[in-house]
Amino acid sequence: MSDSENEKLQHEERVRLALKNMPKEEDVEEIASRFKALSEPSRLKILFVLSCGELCVEHITSAVGGNQSAVSHQLKTMRDHRIVKCQRRGKQVIYSIADGHILAMIELAKEHLNCD
């Protein structure tokens, strides 16, 4: 068998393996939508800020700039995808990063930046 024929068989085997390990459609969409939540500079800045600790909306807004309504919408997007969580404390709503995976993701991204 020639090298290229052999490689072809190997690749076809790999396609089968890949299809077997492919998460189901709805899970792929779930993962994609969580990456999407991290994929806008405005939202990402909020996460960098929150990676230093929880903050209320007003302080988040003052840290990242822009207007309150925009920040609220961005926070909502991230709440919906469980990137951040929040809790009301009196008149304020305090936001924080939802879990360690998200934090790890942000750290990985920063690291990656340094390797360029």
Next chain:
Amino acid sequence: MSDSENEKLQHEERVRLALKNMPKEEDVEEIASRFKALSEPSRLKILFVLSCGELCVEHITSAVGGNQSAVSHQLKTMRDHRIVKCQRRGKQVIYSIADGHILAMIELAKEHLNCD
């Protein structure tokens, strides 16, 4: 000093810290755009496939479905953001995941899925 005054000071200190640690604008945009490349089901599926090993465009297309042109466009997007790399071998172009950080990111995302 009241509890809430104290908390306010703490939060303001945190805003200062966050601003000091904030990556510069262009880096935030760079990271965001890389997350964006991971944020479409069609592209993510390609990455799941490639996480099993390198493949040519035709095989990728057969694994993820859809048409060749669409897959080529998706691969281009990911090439541009250094999510995948490629090398020509004869008539074929073989694609693979660009680096370990991307792989780690994909693994993290899958893990996260399992914790829900």
Next chain:
DNA sequence: TTTAAATATGAATAAATTATCATATGAATA
């Protein structure tokens, strides 16, 4: 050196996303 195979690309359209403005809601305080 013509033809075929594999991949890439440009343009156009369709679809999804974001920001903004005005306003609504919820909680505290006067």
Next chain:
DNA sequence: TATTCATATGATAATTTATTCATATTTAAA
């Protein structure tokens, strides 16, 4: 309980993005 402060939300306009079709490019083979 009227008012004010903090946050959230709905509608819409503006921008981005993905997909498709047609075609170009590159390499190998006849």
